[in-house]
Amino acid sequence: MSYIIKKPLVTEKNNFQAEKGIYVFLVSKSSNKTVIKEHVERYFGVKVASIKTAIYRKRSRRVKRQAGKVKYFKKAFVRLKPGEQITTFEGQ
Numbered sequence: 001m002s003y004i005i006k007k008p009l010v011t012e013k014n015n016f017q018a019e020k021g022i023y024v025f026l027v028s029k030s031s032n033k034t035v036i037k038e039h040v041e042r043y044f045g046v047k048v049a050s051i052k053t054a055i056y057r058k059r060s061r062r063v064k065r066q067a068g069k070v071k072y073f074k075k076a077f078v079r080l081k082p083g084e085q086i087t088t089f090e091g092q
Contacts, residue, residue, distance in 0.1 A: 052077040
């Protein structure tokens with residue numbers, strides 16, 4: 001992977017979205033949609049239809065008696081063109 005795409009986010013909710021052709025990645029905070037699109041197309045060999053990004057700010061979190069912080073991060077929701085899929089999400 002590159003420094004733009006840090007890792008794919010594999011959760012139960014994201015697996016349901018992957019069936020519809022939407023894949024979720026944790027990306028660099030400074031990246032923009034055009035750079036993310038170029039990297040996904042180059043590394044996975046697929047065609048991207050659209051990208052939505054979401055920034056998650058730092059927030060407080062409490063677990064029992066300890067208080068902590070959740071880190072600031074950015075997600076990219078990548079919608080592929082019909083008929084395209086990324087095989088790393090399926091475990092192949």
